[in-house]
Amino acid sequence: MPEPAEHNGIEVGLTLNGRQVSVVVGLADRLLDTLRYQLGLTGTKEGCGEGECGACTVLMDGVPVNSCLVPSYQARGCTVKTIESVDAGELGPMLESGATQCGACTPGVVLSARWLAANKDLLESHGVRELMAGNLCRCTGYDGIIDGVRAELGGDGCE
Amino acid sequence: MASRPRREGMAKLTGRELYVDDQPIEGCLWGMTARSGEPRGRIREIRFGDGVDWAEFVVVDHRDIPGPNEIRMIENDQPVLAAERVRHVHEPVVLVAHASREMCRRAIEQIEIVIEPEPAALDYRVEPKAEQIQSGDGNVFSAINITKGDVEAALGGADRVIEGVYETGAQEHVYLENQGMAAWVEDGVVVVQGSMQCPYYVVNALTHALERDASKVRVIQTPTGGGFGGKEDFPSNLALHAALLAMKARRPVKIVYDRGEDMAATTKRHPAMVRHRTGVDADGRLVAQDIEMVIDAGAYVTLSPVVLSRGIIHAGGPYSCDHVRINGRAMLTNSVPYGAFRGFGAPQSQFAVERHMDVIAAELGIDPIEVRRRNLIRDGQSTSTGQVINDGTDRVAVLDLAVDRARVTSKRATHESFNASHPYLRRGVGIASIYHGGGFTGSGEDYLKSVMHVAGRADGTVEVLSANTEIGQGTQTIFTSMAADRLGYEPEDIEVATPDTSRVPNSGPTVASRTAMVVGKLLERACDDLRRRVGLGDGDVGAVVKRAICDWHELNPGGSLIGEAKYEKPPHVSWDEKMYRGDAYGVFAWGTYAAEVEVDLRTYEVRVLAFDAVQEVGKVLNETLARGQIQGGVVQGIGWALMEDFVWERGAMKNNQLTNYIIPTSMDVPPIGVVFLENPYEHGGGGAKGIGELPMDGPGPAILNAVAAAIGVQATAIPLTPERLMEQMTHA
Numbered sequence: 094m095p096e097p098a099e100h101n102g103i104e105v106g107l108t109l110n111g112r113q114v115s116v117v118v119g120l121a122d123r124l125l126d127t128l129r130y131q132l133g134l135t136g137t138k139e140g141c142g143e144g145e146c147g148a149c150t151v152l153m154d155g156v157p158v159n160s161c162l163v164p165s166y167q168a169r170g171c172t173v174k175t176i177e178s179v180d181a182g183e184l185g186p187m188l189e190s191g192a193t194q195c196g197a198c199t200p201g202v203v204l205s206a207r208w209l210a211a212n213k214d215l216l217e218s219h220g221v222r223e224l225m226a227g228n229l230c231r232c233t234g235y236d237g238i239i240d241g242v243r244a245e246l247g248g249d250g251c252e
Numbered sequence: 253m254a255s256r257p258r259r260e261g262m263a264k265l266t267g268r269e270l271y272v273d274d275q276p277i278e279g280c281l282w283g284m285t286a287r288s289g290e291p292r293g294r295i296r297e298i299r300f301g302d303g304v305d306w307a308e309f310v311v312v313d314h315r316d317i318p319g320p321n322e323i324r325m326i327e328n329d330q331p332v333l334a335a336e337r338v339r340h341v342h343e344p345v346v347l348v349a350h351a352s353r354e355m356c357r358r359a360i361e362q363i364e365i366v367i368e369p370e371p372a373a374l375d376y377r378v379e380p381k382a383e384q385i386q387s388g389d390g391n392v393f394s395a396i397n398i399t400k401g402d403v404e405a406a407l408g409g410a411d412r413v414i415e416g417v418y419e420t421g422a423q424e425h426v427y428l429e430n431q432g433m434a435a436w437v438e439d440g441v442v443v444v445q446g447s448m449q450c451p452y453y454v455v456n457a458l459t460h461a462l463e464r465d466a467s468k469v470r471v472i473q474t475p476t477g478g479g480f481g482g483k484e485d486f487p488s489n490l491a492l493h494a495a496l497l498a499m500k501a502r503r504p505v506k507i508v509y510d511r512g513e514d515m516a517a518t519t520k521r522h523p524a525m526v527r528h529r530t531g532v533d534a535d536g537r538l539v540a541q542d543i544e545m546v547i548d549a550g551a552y553v554t555l556s557p558v559v560l561s562r563g564i565i566h567a568g569g570p571y572s573c574d575h576v577r578i579n580g581r582a583m584l585t586n587s588v589p590y591g592a593f594r595g596f597g598a599p600q601s602q603f604a605v606e607r608h609m610d611v612i613a614a615e616l617g618i619d620p621i622e623v624r625r626r627n628l629i630r631d632g633q634s635t636s637t638g639q640v641i642n643d644g645t646d647r648v649a650v651l652d653l654a655v656d657r658a659r660v661t662s663k664r665a666t667h668e669s670f671n672a673s674h675p676y677l678r679r680g681v682g683i684a685s686i687y688h689g690g691g692f693t694g695s696g697e698d699y700l701k702s703v704m705h706v707a708g709r710a711d712g713t714v715e716v717l718s719a720n721t722e723i724g725q726g727t728q729t730i731f732t733s734m735a736a737d738r739l740g741y742e743p744e745d746i747e748v749a750t751p752d753t754s755r756v757p758n759s760g761p762t763v764a765s766r767t768a769m770v771v772g773k774l775l776e777r778a779c780d781d782l783r784r785r786v787g788l789g790d791g792d793v794g795a796v797v798k799r800a801i802c803d804w805h806e807l808n809p810g811g812s813l814i815g816e817a818k819y820e821k822p823p824h825v826s827w828d829e830k831m832y833r834g835d836a837y838g839v840f841a842w843g844t845y846a847a848e849v850e851v852d853l854r855t856y857e858v859r860v861l862a863f864d865a866v867q868e869v870g871k872v873l874n875e876t877l878a879r880g881q882i883q884g885g886v887v888q889g890i891g892w893a894l895m896e897d898f899v900w901e902r903g904a905m906k907n908n909q910l911t912n913y914i915i916p917t918s919m920d921v922p923p924i925g926v927v928f929l930e931n932p933y934e935h936g937g938g939g940a941k942g943i944g945e946l947p948m949d950g951p952g953p954a955i956l957n958a959v960a961a962a963i964g965v966q967a968t969a970i971p972l973t974p975e976r977l978m979e980q981m982t983h984a
Contacts, residue, residue: 135274136267138477140428141511145910148428176267184265188257191876194884195724196264197428197477203265226917229910231426231478232724234883235918237876 105169109134110178118165125149125160127168128175136176136200140229147228150201151175157208157227176200179207186244191237198230206242213246221246255876256743259728260475272432272446272474273508280434281310283497283507284356286346286363287517288338291372291586291903292386295336298346301362309359310349310501317496319463323488324456330552330589332461332492338367339386339551340588341904342517344489349497349505372586374903376548377525391584393549394557396564398636398832401575406540410531414612418528418604419969420952422548423521423593423892424905426915429477430514431486435494436504438470442495445472448487449479450761451719451751457488458495473751479723480888481592484763485554486518515908519591521892522547522559522582526567526604531575536616536623540575541636543567545601549582550589551903556582559590561693563597565637565836566949569605570647570687571624572633587903592763594885595948598688599892603970606684606953611966620957621655624685624844639835645868645931651685651844654866657927658683658846664961671962676853679861682957685844686949689837690933690942691766694827697838701819702760704774706735706782708813710805712798713745714782716775717814718759720767721751725944726877730768731775733874734937738779740793757816765942768873769839772937774817782815822935839933841941843867845886845950849958856974856981858894858959864925867946871932871939878943883924885947891916893952897971 106115109132118127128134128151137160140148144159151160152174184203193199205228209215215224221242222235230238263269288295298313300306314321314335321335322328334345348359373384373391380391387393407413433446442462448454451471458469471491476483490507497505509517524547531540545564549556564580609627613620628647634640655661660681667679691697705717716735722728728748735746749756759771780790786800804813827834848862865882872878895914899906907913932939956967959977967980 129274133276135270138267138271138429139273139510140430141910143511143909143911146428179266181262181266184262187265188261189876191258191880193258193261193264194726194880195428195476195478196260196269197271199264200267203267222918226919229426229428229915229917231428231480231888231915232884233880234885234887234924235916235921236883236923237880239918239923 103166105166107168107170108172110174120166122165123161124163124165124168127165128160134175134177138197138200140198145229146198147201147205148198150204150228152204152208155208155211157205176203179203187241190241190244191233192241194232198228202228202230202238206245209242210245255874256729256733258726258877259732260722269475271429271477272434275474277434277504277506280504280506281349281351281501282353282356283347283349283494283505284360285344285493286348286360286365288334288341288343288345288367289365290338290367290369291341291374293338293367293369295334295338295345295365296368297366299364299366301364303362304355304359308350308355310497312347312496312500313345316500317461319461322461323492324460325485325554326557327553330554340586341902342588344493347493347497349501372903374585374587376523376546376583376585387584392581393553393584394560394582396561396580396832398564398576398578400636400638403540403542403575403577406575407529407531407542410539411534412532412615414530414532414615416528416608416611417968418526418607420524420600420603421971422523422590422898423896424515424913425480425482425593427478427480427482430509430511431483431490431518432506432508433487433490433494434504434506435491435498437499441468441470442499443470443472444491444495445474446487446491447476447483448473449476449483449721449723449763451721451753452758453485453761454488454491455753457492461492462495471753473721476721476723480594481596481763482519483723484592484761486591511910512908515913516905517588519554519589521593522549522556522590522597522600524563524600526601528604528608530608530612532612532616536612536618536626538571538573538627541568541573543578545578545580547582547597547600548585548587548590550585550587552589554589554591556590558693559592559597563601565689565693566598566687567601567605568636569602569609570629570685570842571627572629576636578636585903594888595945596764598945599948599952602686602949603952606686607956607968610682610957610960614966621651621660621683624651628685637836638833643839643931645842647842650842650866650868650929653927654683654844654846654864657866657925658848658862658864660846663848678851678853678962679848680958680960680962681846681848682954682961683844683846684950684953684957686946687840687842688765688942688946688949689840691770691838692764693836694829697770697819698821700760702771702774703757704759704771704778704817705757706775706778706815708782708786708801708804708815710802712802713747714739714741715747715749717749717756718771719751719753719756720759720771721762723762725881726874727762727767729877730772730873734772734775735779738776739797765944768940769933769936769942772940773935774819776937777817778815781817785813785815838935839941841867841869841943841946843946843950845954847951847954847958849955849962851959851962856978858955858972858977860890860922860955862922865947865950866927868929868931869943869946870936870941871930872928873938873940878928879926881943882926882947885944886924886951887916887921889948889951890921890955893955893970894972897973
């Protein structure tokens with residue numbers, strides 16, 4: 094459902110999930126709402142709206158960000174990847190480990206895990222539990238998530 | 253059964269699962285709520301400011317309600333929208349709708365609800381003054397008593413009488429998907445779809461307040477991002493709000509709370525205070541238990557009487573005692589109404605009894621493990637309601653296995669030397685023995701009379717038709733497995749229908765750890781009935797069944813082939829509601845949980861280093877899902893025990909943000925070790941007992957018992973925040 098806020102007419106061009114898109118946004122629009130309501134990418138979820146829970150995590154130039162805290166105009170010229178860019182074929186280990194229950198935190202968890210997989214050197218100085226601590230989950234108690242991330246990392250994820 | 257992967261798991265992992273706010277609805281307006289702002293008072297006037305053009309808005313108040321201004325629940329005391337009086341700060345008074353959510357926000361700011369305040373009752377532990385009384389005799393919503401034997405005589409004859417008072421705080425569900433509901437009118441039918449646990453509760457609320465026949469109401473559950481009880485009763489309120497706006501607007505309306513509104517205005521776990529006066533002999537055997545449990549119900553009754561009921565039934569712990577008296581009361585206060593939360597009163601009362609068992613052990617100088625071992629209920633002995641336990645489970649073996657798994661003996665030795673040498677860290681282990689009754693209490697399942705359908709389709713596949721919802725716990729996967737195994741089908745040949753009350757029968761609410769156990773059994777019987785209807789017997793499976801279903805459709809083109817099962821009380825269950833005597837539950841699940849903690853004497857922080865959960869849960873239907881239930885419940889319990897603290901202001905949550913209401917992250921908790929012992933329950937689906945709530949019962953007391961072992965402080969209240977522990981240690 095588009096939010097017909099008063100658009101201040103800022104045109105933002107970005108690379109979204111590998112495609113060039115252009116969207117007109119308001120000054121106060123959140124990237125989360127632009128993705129969900131203007132671009133129809135509802136895989137990104139709102140959990141808390143204040144950057145605490147990580148449910149709205151997207152990868153911006155490869156770095157996980159809380160899209161509820163990112164003004165849409167800041168995405169100009171950036172590469173943004175949402176959950177819609179992730180191939181189901183890569184998610185077998187997380188399905189098997191019980192990484193998802195209700196699913197509301199899951200897209201954010203998956204994107205944080207993709208970031209971790211792309212930055213394995215972080216594991217030299219940090220544990221998986223620490224690196225995944227930006228995503229709150231109220232269902233799993235985290236073991237299902239941590240086990241799934243470790244399986245994805247192929248044994249590199251020991252704490 | 254093998255651990256089949258979660259049926260809808262890949263849709264969730266890839267973000268394709270469409271929750272209520274993800275589903276586009278043509279021409280939909282946003283709805284929003286203006287609230288009382290006073291904990292108690294009379295509404296004098298509602299002023300609409302000139303900061304917005306009101307002609308653009310749809311505005312609804314109590315006068316727009318076609319039927320009684322009541323949300324149908326146990327008592328119909330809660331108004332849909334306040335009319336003359338308000339009873340809590342976040343009581344809804346006026347609703348607005350507009351195409352722009354931002355415009356809704358501005359409109360809410362322009363509404364001033366002028367209230368003449370009246371004296372509010374804000375502390376459930378304090379007897380109300382005359383001017384604070386708003387219900388019955390002294391604001392008591394509900395009072396229930398259990399009596400077994402002669403408590404006073406037994407206390408008089410006991411070697412020791414040991415007393416304690418224990419308190420548990422409120423808890424916010426923090427399901428990651430906020431509450432949301434959409435409504436519209438279609439061919440004279442009010443359609444409501446949204447995030448919920450109990451579609452037929454919503455139907456009942458709509459038919460009552462909208463004064464409509466059930467055929468003119470349709471409720472559809474959308475994929476639900478967590479519930480934990482928070483979406484048991486509250487969705488009825490929200491559904492009515494969305495429906496009233498949609499009926500007046502003659503357009504679809506969607507209300508989706510943001511986190512702040514959700515945390516402030518929706519239900520939470522009941523705070524509780526439990527007093528124990530326990531007679532013991534010199535060996536630590538329980539001679540008499542005198543227990544009083546008081547819970548804060550908040551401003552309206554909601555589900556409080558049944559929360560209290562489950563609370564007091566579990567208050568004695570999984571122990572044998574011949575003389576028991578338990579008095580329970582649910583008190584009205586002018587707080588936001590409390591509601592269902594995983595465990596439903598039992599975590600509160602079991603925190604008290606399991607903490608008290610360690611206090612008893614300390615007083616008598618006996619190992620807390622040994623005190624439990626001596627008192628754990630044996631087959632042939634009875635609970636406080638006189639329910640004779642005869643299920644063949646060895647509860648002492650469950651305890652011993654937990655002690656073994658958690659390496660309690662060796663850890664105690666290690667801790668002794670660690671604690672003697674470390675300048676500021678102290679370690680300890682603690683245990684808690686717990687039990688949890690599966691399904692509705694007493695005659696509850698009898699009253700529900702749940703019905704389950706399994707449809708045989710023209711291509712031979714089957715569709716499971718049930719009102720029980722997938723809320724993350726695995727209903728779709730379990731129902732698929734059960735039907736497939738019963739009929740000898742492949743999982744792909746089973747479809748689980750969306751809970752849509754125009755299609756599915758009322759198989760009861762998705763609560764009380766009842767779905768796999770109670771409804772699962774109905775599913776198996778409905779599969780058998782389907783087979784009988786096509787002329788087959790229970791032994792026929794697979795291709796034979798498919799062929800017979802196809803043949804039936806060839807003979808009955810366009811016909812509807814439905815296998816049906818209705819709830820029947822297991823013959824061994826007998827309950828006297830009046831006397832509160834008898835079989836409170838068909839069966840209990842049993843467990844012993846062990847926690848290892850580290851207390852930092854500089855900061856008073858308590859950190860859980862290890863946690864082991866050993867339980868007997870009947871038959872485990874899906875190891876991955878079952879483990880996930882236990883681990884998730886334990887971590888909610890760790891949060892409740894140590895960090896989930898409320899800041900109250902006039903009966904409402906002031907810290908209604910995830911910034912300052914802290915729930916555990918992956919860094920705050922250790923891996924949760926899970927061990928299942930299996931003792932199949934013949935009246936449970938696939939032999940299962942209820943599993944969802946049990947893990948909420950153990951972490952609180954196990955962790956505080958571990959703290960007592962580490963530093964010798966008998967803390968009596970949770971959450972045991974650093975501030976609270978500091979206060980106890982510096983003022984003791």
